[in-house]
Amino acid sequence: MIEQSGKNMLQQYLTFRLGEEMFALDVSQVREILDVTNITKVPRAPEFMRGVINVRGSVVPVVDLRLKFGLAATTQTLDTRIVVMEIALSGEVCVIGALADAVHNVMDIEPASIEPAPKIGAKWNTEFIKGIGKHNDEFIIILNVDRIFSAEELALVPPEESVTEGANSQAAA
Numbered sequence: 001m002i003e004q005s006g007k008n009m010l011q012q013y014l015t016f017r018l019g020e021e022m023f024a025l026d027v028s029q030v031r032e033i034l035d036v037t038n039i040t041k042v043p044r045a046p047e048f049m050r051g052v053i054n055v056r057g058s059v060v061p062v063v064d065l066r067l068k069f070g071l072a073a074t075t076q077t078l079d080t081r082i083v084v085m086e087i088a089l090s091g092e093v094c095v096i097g098a099l100a101d102a103v104h105n106v107m108d109i110e111p112a113s114i115e116p117a118p119k120i121g122a123k124w125n126t127e128f129i130k131g132i133g134k135h136n137d138e139f140i141i142i143l144n145v146d147r148i149f150s151a152e153e154l155a156l157v158p159p160e161e162s163v164t165e166g167a168n169s170q171a172a173a
Helices: 151-155 160-172
Strands: 011-018 021-026 030-035 049-055 058-064 081-089 092-100 102-109 129-135 138-143
Touching: 011 081, 011 092, 011 138, 021 102, 030 049, 049 092, 081 102, 102 129, 102 138
Parallel strands: 021 138, 058 092
Antiparallel strands: 011 021, 011 102, 030 081, 049 058, 081 092, 129 138
């Protein structure tokens, strides 16, 4: 029988870039990675909320993590992708897409090699960061995606019916 210690078990993370920084999220929260498609803007949404996309008949809000983290907006290139993920929000699982400058690969990281985020000198709100990992002399910022967005922020994105009804009522006006 193989003894497994929770502290030494490898965890898998999807790595992606925002600008010059490498980020990672737990693969268990990633549903899929999509090429950038037509994003429908939502009126009066927060600046970081780029709009919504259709993923197999479901409306999925798309956010620009660069804007959420105080960086310049994502500029679409051949490498830009939408990472569709599940986040826990107010006790419910929500599906959200996040723009990434480039998606790299799935990487195994030992929990012992992940250090807590520094409390000072960080560019980002450390509440969003699970820890800092290291791979080939490069730091990888491991995100806690469940803490990046508040329920209030994502509540500003209307459900599918509201988007459709809003467009129809404005067309009728």
